[in-house]
Structures are given as C-alpha cells and as structure tokens.
Amino acid sequence: MDHPHQRRRAARGHDLRAVHPRPQAGRDRARPQGARRHRRPRPRDVQAIRRRRPRGVGCCCLARSAPTQTFTGVDSSGIGALSVFRTPVIITSPHNETLKQVRKLAAKRERARAGAFVAEGEDLLEAADAAGWEPRARLCVAGSGLPGTEVEAELLHAVSQLGSGTRTLAIYDQRYAPAATDGLTVHLHGVHDPGNVGTVLRAAHAFGAAAVSLGPGTADPYGPKAVRASMGAVFATPLVRAHGGVGDLPGATVALVARAGTALPRLGAQLADGPVTLLVGAERDGLPDDVVAACDHVAHIPIEGESLNAAMAAGVALYELRRIHMVTSDE
Template sequence: MPPITSPQNERLKDLRRLARKRGRDEMGRFVAEGEDLLQAADAAGWRALERYCATGSGLGGTEVEPDVLQHVSQLGSGTRALAVYEQRWAPAPLGPLAVYLHGIADPGNVGTVLRSALAFGAACVVLGPGCADPFGPKAVRASMGALFQVPVARATSVAELPGETIALDAHADAGNLAGPLTAPATLLIGAERAGLPAELVAACDRTVRIPIHSESLNAAMAATIALYEATRGLGALDHRMDAA
C-alpha cells in the first residue's frame, strides 16, 4: 500500500476527531502516540485497530509521510508512530485496592494516578464527576502505558466503591493516613483546591489526612503518597493477592 501523502486523507481526519473528547465519545476509541506507548499496549495484549508510522521508520503499520503525520500528532515534538485502540471501561469498580478521583480536571494528573496505581498494585482507578478523560492524549501520555494495565471505571456514589472507603481531606480534623491497609479499601482523592465534596466525605467510612507543612498537595502527588502508605511494607503484588 502506498504511503499516505495528504493531510486530507479520510483516515487521518478520523485521527484528528479522536483528539477531541466528543470524537472519542462518539467513536469509542482513542489514540496512543510514540513507540514506547505502542510497545506497552502490545505487551499488555491490546490489539491496535489501526497503526500508522512515518515512512521509512520501519515501525509497522500504514506508512504516512513524516510531515503529514505531524498534522495529526498531539505531541509538540511530533511522533514516528501512533495507533488507535478501543476504549475499555470496567463494568464496575474493582478491588481490593482502588483509587477514586473526584473533580480531577487535569488530564496529566489522571494519567499520573494511573501510573502510580500500577506501581503500587491498585486494582482499579475509578473516575467520578468532573474528571478528565483518561483516554485523552495528555492522560494517555502521562500514564506511561499504565492505562493498558490498570482498569478504569466510573462511579457516581460512594456505595459503588469496593471495601472500606477512606476520604483524604487535607483540612480534616482526623488522624493521619497510616498503612499498610490489609483489608479491601478505596482511597478517595479530590481536586487540589476544591477537595472532596462534604457530602461525599460524610458518606465515607472514615476520613484521613496526609500531614504536610503547606496547604495542599497536587492531586496526583496525594494519590501517590496514599498508595505508597496503603501498601507500605506489603509489596504491591503481595497486597493485591493477599487482600483479594
């Protein structure tokens, strides 16, 4: 098959649609860019629906002239390879250890939480109202391939979350988060400024805080510290298996 040479190619138009959330929602697909992410998808058993690479790169897939490929790339530095995948949503939040995000509008934070969830053996990242799309370009990049290994789910109430529900609130008059957690649990993280809604906190089993000297932590940093503390001394894989 000859390489694609025009930015107006219909297949490339679909790629540009997938750069927008509306397009991703309508098509149920998303794009991952860069050799490392595509290798991570392959290793996790995700089958690409379509694969594109710069002409002459030898990376496999439909060849596209490099300057034309840059027209659909969402990377500032451009890319040599990208692929399209079906979105995968878990039908329900999974335990034994889950992270729930509420109002995390920064896609970089959502992707970073996915990366931390993989590092510490969380079974699922659950997205509540106001969260960025985990399948958006920035979130996919920030996940560094974790999106292909950590299930993502949606939830609208605390009742849907597995195990003990533990709300992190920087301003709470509550004890410090102390691990390890040896029973199933969900850690609830809110946006840096707004935090978790009061009614959500009230519905949780308990509220804890991370002791810090400043006012607040970036949401992804808070989630990472909480996951470390939750699995401290257990080992991420051991925690996942023992608590199941």
Template sequence: MNSIKVPYTMEISSLQNPRVKQWTGLLDKKGRDKEGHFLIEGLHLVQEALRSDIQPYTVVYSAERERPSEELRALLVLAAEQRIECVGVSESVLAKCTDTQTPQPVFAVMPKLPWKPEHVLKASASGGLVVVIDGVQDPGNLGTIIRSADAVGASGVLLGKGTVDLYNPKTVRSTMGSLFHLPIAQGVLTEWLPQAADTGVGIVTTSLQGAVSCYDYDFRGPTWIVIGNEGQGVSEEVRALTGQHVLIPMQGRAESLNAAMAATVILFEAMRQRQSR
C-alpha cells in the first residue's frame, strides 16, 4: 500500500483485525452505547472535529489511493500535530467501517459529546435560544434541525425521549459538523422544561391550531422552541408544559411543513427579531 507518511501511522488491511471489528460495531447504536464512541465520515466532518474542543481518538484513512488529495494530506498532518493516532487502512476496511455507499477517504473515531442538560440550561440563561426535540424520528430531520440551530446562533439543543440517536451516521452527516459547534444534550423533557420555565424561559411549540403566528410572537427573550414528532407532533405530556403555541402561516395548499423545515422557519424568525432589537 502507498502510505501517506505522517507520524503515528500504522496500516491495517485485514477485515478480521480486532480494531476493524471494534470500529464496525460503532455503526450500530448498541455498539456506540457500549463503547461511548461514534464515527464521523468524510473530510469535512473530520476537519470540523479537529478544529473543535472534542478531539478524535483515531483518524483512519485510505492508504491504497494512489493520489490522496492535498486536503487529506493537510488533514493528516494536522491530526498528527495534535498527537492523534492516524491509521492507514485498505479500501476494503474503509468500506466495512463506513455507512455511505461510496466510502469517503477518511473517517474518525470520536468520544460521545460531553454535554448534559444543565449545560444547555446554563447556556440559555442570558437570553438564549434553545431547540428542544420531542420524538423526531428521521435522522436527516434531526441533523438539519441541529444545523439550523447552529446557523442562527442558538445556545443549545436538548433531545428528549423517543428521538432518533444523535450518533446515527445519517444524523451525524446531516449536521455537516454543526454538532461540534454548540451544546447538544439528552434529557427528560418533563424534568427540564419546568426548570427552564422557572428561570424565566418562554417555552414555545408549533401547532396547526396555534393561536399566535410565529411572526407575531416575541422571540427576543430567552426561549426554548419545542419541535415534535413528524407524524404525531409534540407529545401531550410535553405540550402541557409549553407556555405558547405558534403556527407558521401558509398561503398555499400544503397542509404542513416537515419538522426540519418548520424548525428552520421559526429559528430564522427568532434570529431576525433578535438582530433587530
């Protein structure tokens, strides 16, 4: 194999290698929960991780491609400079350990994010904006919501019971690296929503029967926006803890927007109001 010469490099070509089996196990939630690790795939995500405060344990790259890109070379040099292990592997190993149909030239093994609900609550204390997820099931929707939250400068994201796994490979890819940019925690919503309300946070959720247009609601104070399941919406137990229901006015014939689109519309309206105050 034609190796990219960087420090701390070894090569693995066998699919039976114990490390390959360990990495492959991280494609499943059970394996991720057991190890406390997850995988990120592709140049962009690994670059974002290397720039973040949450460093990869290992960067794994293809050592068989004849002409690795300058971008990949630079990434490996950066990882080596940070004393992160870089492992060259065969294409067959790369394909075995990744979730995409066409394997990316690099993936990394990451520790799960360290954030707890109290970090999200603290981050929202001074007028913050938090997205609360109540049972969103589609990994692409969750990833897009996190990306939108990052785009508007939200303080954090809180994931409730029944929500798709944050570390699902499709969710991770959909965030486009935004999961490294803001606190994202998992918690019991019936416990944390009342705590947030007690600190003066406005708890808002979307509803087709909402009494207030999202363009009329005042998002300039500390606000937690609850986004519910794609089919069932916000659960009854969580809805009972929200202070205001808002709707997104629509002029066409569509009955509703999907969870990610609705969250994005409301988040950008909140950002617009906050920028104009």
C-alpha cells in the first residue's frame, strides 16, 4: 500500500475500501439487518453449507474426524477386551452456537442478560479450576491437548478478546455474593477503568480481603479486560453488588481520598476490631463529596509526589489495613 505522504496527497483516513458495499443499503435500509433478519430466497449459485440437516435445528456444525480406537477394560488375561470407538469432535464452523455465544459475551449487555462471562488463557482457567468453578462450556485449540471441545485455531483466535490470541477459553456463570459480615471489604465507586477494577480484585485477593463491593459507575468485573487484569482473582474473591448507600456497607467505612483526613497508618487503633469497608473512587475525580461525608473515617496514603494510580492506591491501602490488623491482633 502506498503511504499518503509518499503519494504527495494529504493524509485523510485509510486508503482501504470494503470489497463489498455496506449490507442492505439504500431502499432496504429500513428492514432488520441483524442475524435474524428476513432473508431472500437463497440464490442458486451460493453453495449450501449444511445440505443434509434442517435449518435452525441442531446446528452444532461439528466435523467428525477419523474415529480413534481406544481400548478400555483390558484385563491381564486378554479376554474380555472391549473396544470402544470414540469420535472426537472438532468445531470447524463459525456458526457453532458456543462460538456465537463467546462472541456475544464481549458485550456488557449480553453478559448481564445471560449472566455469564468468558475467561481466556490457561492461567485463568487453571485458577477457575482451583477455585472449583464449573464452566458452561470450555474450548481449546485443536491438537493442544488441553481439556475442552477442540476448535480450529483460526476460529478460536477470531473470537478471542486478547491481542495475541488464545489457546483455550471457557464460559462461566457470573456469581454475586451477599455482603461480607466480617473482615475487610473494598468498595469501588465510579472506577470506570476495567483494568483498574481487575487489578484491585487481584490486590484484594492477595491481601486477603473478604469481598469486593461494586458501587455505581464501576466497570463490569466480568468484562474481558477486568477478568484478564484480575489474573484469576475474579474466581477467588467474592463480588458484591452494592445498590444502597454508604450506610448499607458493612462495618466501619473508610473513604480513601488524595490529600485530606488522617494518614492511613494513624487510623490503626480505631479499625483494630470488627469489619471494615474501604471506599475507593476513580483516579481523577475521586469519591463524590456526599459519599466522603457519609463515611465514618476519611484517610489518605502519605505520599510526596502528585498522585497514585487508583488501583495502586487501593493496593497500598489494603496492605496497610491488613498490616494494622495483624499488628493489633498480635498484641
């Protein structure tokens, strides 16, 4: 492709055009354009994909590869050897229902509707296994030897939300817990960056928080970026949906702000026993004034420089609160 500055023309957008014009443009514009749109009769020159099956019924689109012969129940006498033919299935079509669902779950609305989410990568799926989560469906690249239904590599990469593609992914049910009655809860208010939400989840898990509570304006913890950044903590740390006000949060409430209130280490004695909720706001805006006013304590992390990343601030505060708790329980 010729770069605009080499062709001595002004750089205006991409020099690429779609091979096909936009679908259903012009006079057909008013008709439904989604996957379930009305369809014209299939043109004669278009090859049918599934000729032998009725449309819409059991469209699992599985290609049966050559049967693999496995022997089970072979006893030492050699008698009674039972041969079972197992036909491993490989998903070879992008129309497969599971792949369709994985694609859909990239959208927050669909995740909320289905009450499900996708986790990608071997590390995350191992974390899910360790935490005892059963996937709705589990896919892996054909020939990888990983557990799950095998899929052609190209198809799995096409539905992956990771830049580098993935070797395995799974669909899980979303789980929300009731508010923790003891220990340390982190409450996120307006933390709209999914990476920060995931990183806070990871830190909360590392420092043994009882739960992470999700206030208004906070990114979906089950979105692909948050799940990725949590590095599996999303499966280990209970998530709580907080619809009420500050008064409904468990225990003593501590608002974490930038440069007001007490230095966090000095709160020690007041937070020694009973449950504590740490409230964390967005990076730039912080917590709203009315939320800060409703909290039992206002605290900051003593720093010299300008500011800390929201997730970093939450992490350091969690560390400090845990340290306070350990020091006072040693005494």
